[in-house]
Amino acid sequence: MPARAYRPAWWIPGAHLRTLWGKFMRRRMRLPTRIERWSTPDDDFLDLHRLDAPAGAPRLLILHGLEGTVRSHYAVGLLHEAQRRGWAADLLIFRSCGDELNRALRLYHSGETADLDFVVRRLITSDPARPLLIAGVSLGGNVLLKWLGEQGDRVPEQVRSAAAVSVPFDLARGSRHLDRGFSRFYQAHFLRSLRRKALGKSIRYPDAIRAEVVLRARTLYDFDDLVTAPVHGFRDADDYYSRSSSLGYLAHIRTPTLLLSARDDPFLPREVLNEVRDIARTNLSLHLEFVEHGGHVGFISGTLPWRPFYYAEWKVAEFLASSIVKRDAVAGTESRA
Numbered sequence: 001m002p003a004r005a006y007r008p009a010w011w012i013p014g015a016h017l018r019t020l021w022g023k024f025m026r027r028r029m030r031l032p033t034r035i036e037r038w039s040t041p042d043d044d045f046l047d048l049h050r051l052d053a054p055a056g057a058p059r060l061l062i063l064h065g066l067e068g069t070v071r072s073h074y075a076v077g078l079l080h081e082a083q084r085r086g087w088a089a090d091l092l093i094f095r096s097c098g099d100e101l102n103r104a105l106r107l108y109h110s111g112e113t114a115d116l117d118f119v120v121r122r123l124i125t126s127d128p129a130r131p132l133l134i135a136g137v138s139l140g141g142n143v144l145l146k147w148l149g150e151q152g153d154r155v156p157e158q159v160r161s162a163a164a165v166s167v168p169f170d171l172a173r174g175s176r177h178l179d180r181g182f183s184r185f186y187q188a189h190f191l192r193s194l195r196r197k198a199l200g201k202s203i204r205y206p207d208a209i210r211a212e213v214v215l216r217a218r219t220l221y222d223f224d225d226l227v228t229a230p231v232h233g234f235r236d237a238d239d240y241y242s243r244s245s246s247l248g249y250l251a252h253i254r255t256p257t258l259l260l261s262a263r264d265d266p267f268l269p270r271e272v273l274n275e276v277r278d279i280a281r282t283n284l285s286l287h288l289e290f291v292e293h294g295g296h297v298g299f300i301s302g303t304l305p306w307r308p309f310y311y312a313e314w315k316v317a318e319f320l321a322s323s324i325v326k327r328d329a330v331a332g333t334e335s336r337a
Contacts, residue, residue, distance in 0.1 A: 004301075006315070008293040011305045015264035016182055018295030022073035022310075031079050033070075033091075038122065044095060044104040046115060051079055053088035058131040058160075058324055059123065060089040060317075063116065063140030065166075065297065067193045069097055074137050074165070074297050077313040085317060088130070092119055094140075096197050105205045107197065109228050110139050110171055111244020113147040124158045133320040134162045137297055138267070141167035142246045148257060149249025161323030163258040163316040166265055166297045169250075170272045171241040175221045183266045186296075187220050194220075198227050247272070250279045250286060258287045258319040260312060262294025289315065 012018050033049045040046055049070045053059075060082045064075050075091050082089035094108035095115065108115070123132060136144030141164030148155060148162060168174035178187040195214055202209040209227060217223040225237035234240035242248075259280070263270045273290050280286040291299070299312040 004311075004314075006289075006291055006294070006299065006311045007301055008291075009300045009302050009305075009308060012298075012300055015262070015266050015293070015295045015298075016185075018262075018264075018293070018298030018300060019186075019266055021295075021298060021300055021308075022077075026073045026077075026308075026310075028071070028073070029076055029080050031076065031083060033079065038119070040115065040118060042104060044102050044106075046095065046119065047093040047098045048119070049079075049091040049093065051083055051087075051089040053082075053086055055127075056130065058087045058133055058320075059127070060087050060320065061119065061123065061132060061134045062089065062091045063134070063136035063144055064091065064094065064097070065138030065140055066110075067097065067190055068137070068140070069093070072137075074313065077310050078135055078137075078316065081313045081317045085321065087133075090119075090123070092116070101197060101200050105201065105208055106232055107201070107228075109232055109240070109244065110142045110168070111146055111240070112232070113143055113150060116143055116147050117151075120156065120159065124156050128158060130158070131160045131324055132156075132158045133160055133323070135165070135316050135320070136162070136167070137165045138168065141165055142169070142171070142244070145169075145246035145253065145257070145259075146244065146249045148255050149246065149252040152252045153254050155255050159255060161256040161258075161320050163260065163319055164246075165260045165299075165312050165316065166267070166294075167246060167259065167261065168268050169245060169247040169276055170268070171245045172238065173272055174268045175219075175224065175237075175241065177269050178267060179219050179221070186267065190220060191217065191223060194223055194227075198223075247275065247279075250276065251283055253283060253285050256285055256287065256323050258289065258316065260289045260299070260315060261291075262296070262298065263290060263292050264294065265296045267296045287319065 095102040096107040198214040202211045229240045302309040
């Protein structure tokens with residue numbers, strides 16, 4: 001497919017419709033994935049939905065967003081894009097986001113990078129010759145960027161490049177933004193799901209999570225203050241947001257990384273993107289594409305309503321593919337020297 005510039009679809013006006021289109025209107029594709037369950041070092045488990053490809057083909061590791069699943073439209077889209085290019089792919093399902101609630105007290109959160117590190121290193125150990133590409137969406141993008149910043153120069157050489165879409169770079173400001181106007185619709189959706197899982201945990205761990213405390217949460221900030229923070233060792237929601245926001249880790253990233261976001265993203269105030277751009281000016285590893293109109297994980301293009309083009313996954317795959325070509329070209333030049 002030839003290179004193309006992003007032009008928002010004229011037939012989907014407004015940031016909220018762009019955000020909601022994929023969930024309610026996008027046609028779902030069937031993919032030949034299989035599920036593997038991996039035991040974690042703390043005696044819990046992670047599920048991966050795996051798409052196989054011939055030996056030597058690149059592998060794409062996908063990280064979903066808040067309360068995402070294998071049915072999330074962007075996850076299916078990225079898996080399909082990998083299949084179209086002949087890549088292997090793995091969708092990592094964060095703890096508690098699968099069909100079965102995980103065993104441990106802890107769930108997942110925006111700054112939890114230990115599971116990502118565990119999966120990356122196991123994938124590399126099992127197939128060290130295969131290039132590894134990583135894409136994170138929304139919360140998954142924050143996890144990915146934080147891990148890349150934590151690792152810095154120590155990212156395994158098999159990880160060729162990364163891409164992060166619609167990242168909530170500043171969790172505190174993102175949480176406040178979701179408590180305003182129509183964005184409260186998204187907050188209510190997430191809260192229903194998060195509270196249900198936390199209530200399930202309260203049955204298994206009544207001393208650590210009390211049902212009456214869970215039910216007091218009326219905003220995402222409340223939930224993070226009452227549940228996320230204490231369960232995962234943070235002082236409070238503000239401490240959790242401060243220590244987990246990827247904004248503070250961007251300067252330390254040394255892996256070629258695409259950041260794709262829209263200025264009309266209803267999950268984040270646009271001034272945060274200005275701060276990200278300022279950081280990127282001094283870090284050549286960060287490649288930014290910030291567009292005016294795209295919503296949150298929307299980026300629908302195409303001139304005809306019955307032929308939408310989902311730009312984000314195509315752009316992610318193009319960027320990741322280019323890193324393989326560049327690395328191979330450099331290796332070829334060095335071998336001839």
